[in-house]
Amino acid sequence: HGYTVSAPVREDSHAPQGSVIDPLHRITITRQGQRVRVSGGAEIGHGNGSHHAPTLQTLYLALSGWFPGGALTSSPQVQVWRGARPTLTDGAPAIGASGVSGLWINTGHGACGWAQACGSARALADLIAQRSPAIDLQPFAPQRF
Numbered sequence: 001h002g003y004t005v006s007a008p009v010r011e012d013s014h015a016p017q018g019s020v021i022d023p024l025h026r027i028t029i030t031r032q033g034q035r036v037r038v039s040g041g042a043e044i045g046h047g048n049g050s051h052h053a054p055t056l057q058t059l060y061l062a063l064s065g066w067f068p069g070g071a072l073t074s075s076p077q078v079q080v081w082r083g084a085r086p087t088l089t090d091g092a093p094a095i096g097a098s099g100v101s102g103l104w105i106n107t108g109h110g111a112c113g114w115a116q117a118c119g120s121a122r123a124l125a126d127l128i129a130q131r132s133p134a135i136d137l138q139p140f141a142p143q144r145f
């Protein structure tokens with residue numbers, strides 16, 4: 001899992017005007033109108049469903065380190081999102097028939113689920129409709145393991 005923290009801008013001149021990528025900590029800080037969003041972190045395993053404090057702390061530290069005073073991180077309007085990056089051992093998603101009649105799989109996109117969503121959905125829709133997908137889906141077959 002990874003996290004985003006979205007906080008209201010505190011002082012415009014101290015907040016990012018665009019996006020900043022911190023490759024060392026694998027964190028992105030983005031201006032979103034009157035909010036600043038910091039995203040990243042890697043919490044391995046499925047945890048207990050509650051927020052992983054050390055991962056969140058890394059995000060808060062990156063935000064205050066790059067943009068001191070730029071965001072109101074103690075505001076009640078702060079939103080925290082904990083999202084999954086479901087990943088298989090070979091890094092490729094699983095797209096196709098599950099082996100159970102009527103149940104199709106489209107998962108395991110890891111850190112690229114949004115980027116791959118439309119293409120994966122298109123390819124799976126073609127399979128379900130018994131049309132030939134535009135790409136070879138063999139490398140993504142759920143039965144490859």
Ligand SMILES: Cc1cc2nc3c(=O)[nH]c(=O)nc-3n(C[C@H](O)[C@H](O)[C@H](O)COP(=O)(O)OP(=O)(O)OC[C@H]3O[C@@H](n4cnc5c(N)ncnc54)[C@H](O)[C@@H]3O)c2cc1C
Nearest residue numbers: 001002003004039040083084107109110111112113114115
């Ligand atoms: C911090 C962060 C940044 C990211 N940035 C990017 C990016 O820049 N570009 C990109 O392409 N991808 C990015 N991703 C990855 C992307 O978010 C995921 O790959 C994508 O959301 C996976 O989509 P999904 O529909 O497979 O699963 P999810 O979005 O996780 O949806 C699964 C849904 O199932 C629900 N659910 C779970 N269990 C049950 C149950 N038992 N019963 C009913 N419902 C259940 C969950 O609540 C959830 O709503 C990022 C992920 C994170 C965490």
